[in-house]
Amino acid sequence: MVNLEDLKKETKKILEEERVKYIIGYKRGSNGLMPVPAFIKNPEDVEKLIWDPACVYNLSRFLVDEKRRKAKEKKPDERAVGLIVKGCDSRALNVLLQEKFINRDDVYIIGVSCENTGIVDEKKLAKKLKGKKILKIEYSEKDNFVTTTEDGKTEISAQGILAERCLECRAGFPVIYDVFLGEKAKRKLDNPCKSLENIENLSGEERWAFWKEQFDKCIRCYACRSICPMCYCEECVVDTINYAVATDTTAEEKAQRIKWIEKSPVASENIVYHLVRAIHLAGRCIDCGECERVCPLDIPIRLLNKKLEKEARELFGYEAGLDPDQVSLISSFKDEDPDDFII
Amino acid sequence: MKRTGVFICRCGINIAGTVDVEKVAKELYKHTGVVHSEDYIYMCSDPGQNLIVEAIKEKKLDSVIIACCSPTLHETTFRNAAKSAGLNPFQCEIANIREQCSWVHKDMEKATEKSIKITRSAVERVRRNESLEPISIPVTRKALVIGGGISGIQSALDLANSGFEVILVERSPSIGGHMIQLSETFPTLDCSQCILTPKMVEASKHPKINLMTYSEVQEISGYVGNFKVKILKKPTYVDPDKCTLCDECTRVCPVVVPNEFDIGLTGRRAIYIPFPQSIPATYTLDIKACPGLLPIACGKCEDVCEPNAIDFDMKPEIIEEEVGTIIAATGYxxxxxxxxxxxxxxxxxxxxxxxxxxxxxxxxxxxxxxxxxxxxxxxxxxxxxxxxxxxxxxxxxxxxxxxxxxxxxxxxxxxxxxxxxxxxxxxxxxxxxxxxxxxxxxxxxxxxxxxxxxxxxxxxxxxxxxxxxxxxxxxxxxxxxxxxxxxxxxxxxxxxPSKGAEELAKKLKIAIDKDGFLSEAHPKLRPVESVTSGMFLAGAAQAPKDIPEAVAQASGAAAKAITILSQERLYHAPTVAMVNVNLCTGCEMCVHVCPYDALSLKDGKVEVNEVLCEGCGTCSATCLRAAIQIKNLTPLQVHEMIKACLGG
Incomplete structure (x- = not known):
């Protein structure tokens, strides 16, 4: 079990020693159960930190913002950022390190284990509690969560209310860290891609109909892109030329840009957006599931990424985020790689 | 807007038999930016080329499209024609309407429609072509020949006799290859050793040939005209200059292992000379068979060696060399x-x-x-x-x-x-x-x-x-x-193919065929060239061959190598990768994927070595951020070409 007091002690120590400029963790929000990201600079503020099964966010995304902010500063603080990460979040860090987007020195990693269970799915939990207002959720010694509602404490089985990704997670503990709290327990998984079963059993036409319906819903708010730690490109192909964000893009370079996709959120354009995103995440997505969680229209985006994750594993024996020194999926070639798709 | 001329080749009936070339010419004339359009029976003929030259001058064309056969065949012809009319050769592009259209279709109407689309898309491409100048590179006038069998010896001799320095690398202790093992040779039944040994001696004595036996090529980098080679010289533990070939050492050596030269029919000692006519004529201590170099382990050979030729302190050496061209003669x-x-x-x-x-x-x-x-x-x-x-x-x-x-x-x-x-x-x-x-x-x-x-x-x-x-x-x-x-x-x-040929092929970046033999660039027209420029193939490494064939190919490979070594400078296509540093995040994916080692990271951004880059575009396809593209085949050009094909 992660002892919250230990977590506070560790973070306080590195803040006091001025090894990090600030720490990103979780704190209680003002709106119910779900915590909010906490940015802590003062050692005394570590008391605000919490750690419970509702700490769903992948905080590594903030490193993307941090890098941009730092690039603009004239005399940037070169110290690392302290970051509290779960197993999945740590794999995202590995991909960012692998792609040299961040340096290992840029981040001080405080790893926490998910106590052999995982984190909670807010929607599943609400359904389970049938409208009762939940005040608190905690890990229990067993594979249970302890929930506190107006009626008091109850222990419920974690299995039914875990986030989908946790049900398919093999390592509920960080693979890279500077300090680690909790236990390392490998999980036995019969099928790490169980969520794909239903959709893979559909015929081609049925699948197409399914996705067409899903993409029809999309309003292209780009929340999935904004939350994704891997979507850190300066410019995105789906943005229009005028929206180009790279500051010193010349007019000539802008004239070379291609309008791959129309702005309007219609099915044909939405499909291109989602497929481009999925393909660009092949071998990079570490399944933190944040894209799906933030989607206001409940599009099962995670299934697309999961499918590519499965293909990468089965065809090329590749898993994203396990090692910052491995060569990325797209740029690695082995003689044994299957090539039966080449005519 | 560019002024583009379009020239459609009939190729006798090769194209005109399936494609209505007049219609293609007429339709293309309507395309935006096209100010000249005509067809002719053989564009590659002299009168055909003259049509292009005249039209460029008369109509003040600044770009031309030739709709004809594959660019692998006549791109150079037409680019030279365009150049002779004062155009930058990179303002000439080919629309392949033969291999990609007339030869694979039967329906004239549809084939004509497709030809129009292919040609239109080429017009769209050339519209955004830059005028480029070839990249000039110097040539290291020295060759590397890998393999000291009859093929390698022949190639080395031909090169050396043409006045070029040659490094001949052989992994075993003597040159000679399989041919030296043979008794008589068909169809004349002349003694194999008797005809080979003079060549071996000539190779070993030739002032232009640097013979490196018991050596292996470890690493190759660089490009045609300028390869950098690392050669591992394995220790023989015997100083050939001191060795008098007295044979005392083999008499005391306690180890017997199968003799490779007799394919196990006899044994040899751990210290041995492969055969009496070995070149270089010296002993080699087989460290795998030797009980140990320390005197405590054995050291008998050292004890009896009067001239003190045995040196247990000999270490493997890595020798770095620069060569302009490489011949692989790795045998079978x-x-x-x-x-x-x-x-x-x-x-x-x-x-x-x-x-x-x-x-x-x-x-x-x-x-x-x-x-x-x-x-x-x-x-x-x-x-x-x-x-x-x-x-x-x-x-x-x-x-x-x-x-x-x-x-x-x-x-x-x-x-x-x-x-x-x-x-x-x-x-x-x-x-x-x-x-x-x-x-x-x-x-x-x-x-x-x-x-x-x-x-x-x-x-x-x-x-x-x-x-x-x-x-x-x-x-x-x-x-x-x-x-x-x-x-x-x-x-x-x-x-x-001989053992290790596959690994060597990987180091040389040359292809192997399904059976493991080294692949030639074209089965008929380029039988001694590999797919990598500057690297050539000789002998049974490419396919099973008898002696006369191996010798002929070896001489052919040497002649091909000389076409490079005889040049002061080589010219390299300028259609290479370029980086948009604003978009590059330095993720290094392109660096890993580049088959030519042309990319590297500098200050967090990718840099292109234009001499190494072959313009294959793998980097461009890999980059998630479209930060790297090939000159004259940019994503925008491809996009416009697709649009033209789709009729947009």
Whole structure:
């Protein structure tokens, strides 16, 4: 079990020693159960930190913002950022390190284990509690969560209310860290891609109909892109030329840009957006599931990424985020790689 | 807006037979930016090229499209024509309407429609083409030849005699390759060693040839004209300058291992000279067989060596060299005999492979030229030769024909008869392939003069039976089962690429074919070139070959290498990758994926080495951020081409 007091002690120590400029963790929000990201600079503020099964966010995304902010500063603080990460979040860090987007020195990693269970799915939990207002959720010694509602404490089985990704997670503990709290327990998984079963059993036409319906819903708010730690490109192909964000893009370079996709959120354009995103995440997505969680229209985006994750594993024996020194999926070639798709 | 001219080739009826070229010309004339459009019977002919030159001058064209055959054939022709009219050659592009259209379609109407689209998209591409200048690079006028068999020796000699420095690398302690193991050579039956050793001596004494035996190529980088090579020189632990070849060391060496030169028919010591005519003439201490270099382990050879030639402190050396061109002459090996267990190789000492039989026939061989059974040293009377062992067997072994076995088996049978006059030779064959000068006559001679019995069929099993080898086979001409009590069996094993050829191919970045032989750039028109420019192939490394063919290819490879070495400078296509540093995040994916090592990271951004870049575009396809693209084939150009194809 992660002892919250230990977590506070560790973070306080590195803040006091001025090894990090600030720490990103979780704190209680003002709106119910779900915590909010906490940015802590003062050692005394570590008391605000919490750690419970509702700490769903992948905080590594903030490193993307941090890098941009730092690039603009004239005399940037070169110290690392302290970051509290779960197993999945740590794999995202590995991909960012692998792609040299961040340096290992840029981040001080405080790893926490998910106590052999995982984190909670807010929607599943609400359904389970049938409208009762939940005040608190905690890990229990067993594979249970302890929930506190107006009626008091109850222990419920974690299995039914875990986030989908946790049900398919093999390592509920960080693979890279500077300090680690909790236990390392490998999980036995019969099928790490169980969520794909239903959709893979559909015929081609049925699948197409399914996705067409899903993409029809999309309003292209780009929340999935904004939350994704891997979507850190300066410019995105789906943005229009005028929206180009790279500051010193010349007019000539802008004239070379291609309008791959129309702005309007219609099915044909939405499909291109989602497929481009999925393909660009092949071998990079570490399944933190944040894209799906933030989607206001409940599009099962995670299934697309999961499918590519499965293909990468089965065809090329590749898993994203396990090692910052491995060569990325797209740029690695082995003689044994299957090539039966080449005519 | 550019002023583009479009020229459509009829290619006789190659294109005009399926494509309405006049319609293509008419339709293209309507396309935006096209100010000239015509068709002609053969655009590549002189009058055809003149049409282009005249039109460029008259209509002040600044770009041209030739709709014709594949750019691999006539792109250079037309770019030179455009250049002669004062145009930058990179303002000329090809629309392939032959290989990609007329040759693969039958329906004229649809093929015409497709030709129009292909040509339109080429117009869209050339609209955004930049005028580029070729990249000029200097040439290192020195060659590397890998492999010291007959092919490598021949290539090295031809290059050296043309005045170029050559490094000849051989991984074993002596040059000579397989040819030095052979007894006599077909079809003239002249002694193999007698014709090869003069060449070996010439190569070793040649002032332009730097002979590096017991050495292996470790690493190759660079590009045509400027390769950097790292060669590992393995320690022989014997100083060749001091060694007097007194042979005292082998007499005291306590270790005996199978002798590679006699393919295990004899043994050799851990310290040895491969064969008497070895070049360089010196001993080598086989460290794998030696009990240990420390005097405490053995050290007997060092004790007896009077000139103190043995130096246990010798270390492997890495020698770095720069060369302009490379010839791979890595040769062949015989097929792994363990895979042919039904023929009892390894189980019965009197079942031999072709090379072992060569050693038995050889005057310098283990039996001093007497054909004797390895098991009991008796003269065999009945000898069965089996052809196509492992060859022409796509289900289980090699699909290809090993080419040399028909001839050498006939020779073996003949040599056997010459040694054992009262003996009988049987040859099991599938069919006889004796194409070559004097070859068919040679086979006939074996049958008529030496009474060799040819049996058309395969052998199913060979097994020991009362001191004999029972050979079960079938004669498919008479339909009868054949059973022969043989004294000796010789298997004509399939030839394979030599061990390590595959790893070397990877280092050289040259392709191998499905059987592991080094791939030529074009099976007919570029048979001695590899797909990587500046690297050439010689001998059996490319395919099974007999000696005259290997020598011819070796000389061909040398001539090809000279086309590079004789230049002051080489010119490299400028259609290379360029980086948009604003978009590059330095993720290094393109660096890993580049097959030419042309990309590197500098200050967190990718940098292109334009000399190394071949413009293949793999980087462009890999980059998630479209931060790297190929000049004159940018994503925007491709996008516009697709749009033109889709009719947009």
């Amino acid at each position: 090996d015989l097929y792994e005999k363990e895979l042919m267990s039904e023929y009892g190789y390894g189980k019965y000492p009197d079942v031999l492979d072709g090379l072992q039989f060569e050693r038995l026939c050889s005057a310098s061989g283990p039996t001093m030229g007497k054909i004797l059974r390895p098991s009991d040293h008796k003269e065999p009377k009945e000898v069965v030769f089996v052809q196509c062992v492992g060859s022409r067997d796509p289900e289980l072994h090699c699909a290809y024909c090993s080419k040399i076995c028909c001839m050498y088996t006939a020779k073996h049978a003949m040599l056997f008869k010459h040694h054992v006059h009262d003996g009988q030779a049987y040859i099991f064959y599938i069919d006889i392939r004796s194409g070559g000068k004097g070859y068919e006559e040679f086979v006939q001679r074996a049958v008529e003069e030496d009474g060799v019995l040819y049996l058309r069929g395969k052998v199913s099993k060979i097994f020991g039976d009362k001191g004999k080898l029972k050979v079960w086979g079938v004669d498919t001409l008479s339909g009868k089962d054949i059973e022969i009590d043989a004294d000796m069996v010789v298997l004509a094993m399939a030839t394979r």
